[in-house]
Amino acid sequence: MDSVITLEDLLSEAERLFSLHGLYFGHGTTNAWDESVFLVSHALRLGPDPQIDVLNQEVTTDQAKVFRQLCDRRVAERIPAPYLTSKAWFCGLEFFVDTRVIIPRSPISELVFHQFSPWLINQPDSLLDLCTGSGCIGIACAYEFDQAAVTISDICGEALEVARRNVEAHNLLDRVEIIKSDCFNGLDGRKFDLIVCNPPYVDSQEFAAMPSEYRHEPARAMLSGEDGLEFTRQLLREAIDHLNPQGILVVEVGHSALALQQEFTAVPFIWPSVGEGDSGVFILSYDQLDENRNFFS
Numbered sequence: 001m002d003s004v005i006t007l008e009d010l011l012s013e014a015e016r017l018f019s020l021h022g023l024y025f026g027h028g029t030t031n032a033w034d035e036s037v038f039l040v041s042h043a044l045r046l047g048p049d050p051q052i053d054v055l056n057q058e059v060t061t062d063q064a065k066v067f068r069q070l071c072d073r074r075v076a077e078r079i080p081a082p083y084l085t086s087k088a089w090f091c092g093l094e095f096f097v098d099t100r101v102i103i104p105r106s107p108i109s110e111l112v113f114h115q116f117s118p119w120l121i122n123q124p125d126s127l128l129d130l131c132t133g134s135g136c137i138g139i140a141c142a143y144e145f146d147q148a149a150v151t152i153s154d155i156c157g158e159a160l161e162v163a164r165r166n167v168e169a170h171n172l173l174d175r176v177e178i179i180k181s182d183c184f185n186g187l188d189g190r191k192f193d194l195i196v197c198n199p200p201y202v203d204s205q206e207f208a209a210m211p212s213e214y215r216h217e218p219a220r221a222m223l224s225g226e227d228g229l230e231f232t233r234q235l236l237r238e239a240i241d242h243l244n245p246q247g248i249l250v251v252e253v254g255h256s257a258l259a260l261q262q263e264f265t266a267v268p269f270i271w272p273s274v275g276e277g278d279s280g281v282f283i284l285s286y287d288q289l290d291e292n293r294n295f296f297s
Contacts, residue, residue: 005064007044008055011036014071024211027080027103028088035081039074042085043067048094078212091140095166100158102221104136106198106252107279111272112140116194119248119270119283124148124193128242130183130235131155131199133221135163135176141196142172151190153181156220183231184238193247195239201253203228228256229263236264236296240289247286254280267292 014036029035041047043066046054059067070084082088082103088095090104091112097103115123124145129138129152138152152167154160160178167176181187202210202222214222224230232253239249253260257280261269270283289296 005059005061006055007040007057007059010040010059010064010067011055014039014067017071017075021075023074023078024213026105026211027082027213028105029081035074036071038081039070039084040067042087043070048089079216080213083216088134088136090136091143093136093140093143093170095134095136095139096162096169097134098162099216100156100218101133101162102217104134106137107274107281108137108196108198108250108252109140110274110279111250111281112137112144115144116248116250116283119272119285120194121246122193124247126190126192126244127151127194127196128153128187128190128192130181130195130197131221131231132163133159133198135166135178137196137198138163138176139166139170139172141194142170142176145194148175148193150176151179151187151192152176153179153187155180155182156218159218159221183234184242187242189241191242191244191247193244194250195243195247196250197235198252199231199235200224201228201232201256203256203259206255224256227259228253229259232256232260233296236284236289237293239284240286240293243286243289245286249284249289250281251283252279252281256280257282264292264295267295 015032018032025035029038044063080103082097088097088104091109126149127141132138132152132154135152138150142150152163164178167173179186200222201224204226207223
């Protein structure tokens, strides 16, 4: 007679496996247990936030097989869990993802939850999610600012296919416009009250040292020249022409924050604290961009 397998048995088994093989966690989870929970929630259709009382739930042989197959691929191929499940979460919302886009994990999510307060003075009538990828930031903003016209853009047509799928899944096609654009070049001179951007910002040295899991993500969405600032420089030069007075620019630059501050020492970047500390996200107001435009030219 087969012994009973519980959900906790499976999770403990996967946690040991992941720890043994030294997996890297950075695509929505930070440790082997949480990664196991993410995968088992998908395999057993438990929803995004299973409660602790399900640990004693019995698991069928077929359910255990599906879960173990996911775990085996996670170990053997170092595929991030969201790519294995085609599912990621951002601002409490579900998004479809595949290898055409990076996996949503931006600290900008916390700023979205707080509606970019206190830096965004007025509710925006229009906002832009530049370098949108999966569309997660723009879609989350559409929920928070339900009266705003939202534009999401990306240079990559394949990424925009994923973004459109997510816009459709959230029933936002009437409010979220999808545009292919190289930085601001495809936006016909439009101006916005809020511009949010999670651009490529990884430098070549950091990229070369990244764990195997990151190799499954599109390099074009991460690499930005030798120092990681190639795109950000262009963005800073051009943003003032696309931002309305009293508007703000919000940009994630990750570990390239230090290089940015060293290059533009006179610019008063605002670095909001998110979560446990530095977010690698800066904010500049319209006035700050205007006053410092000579440094960006």
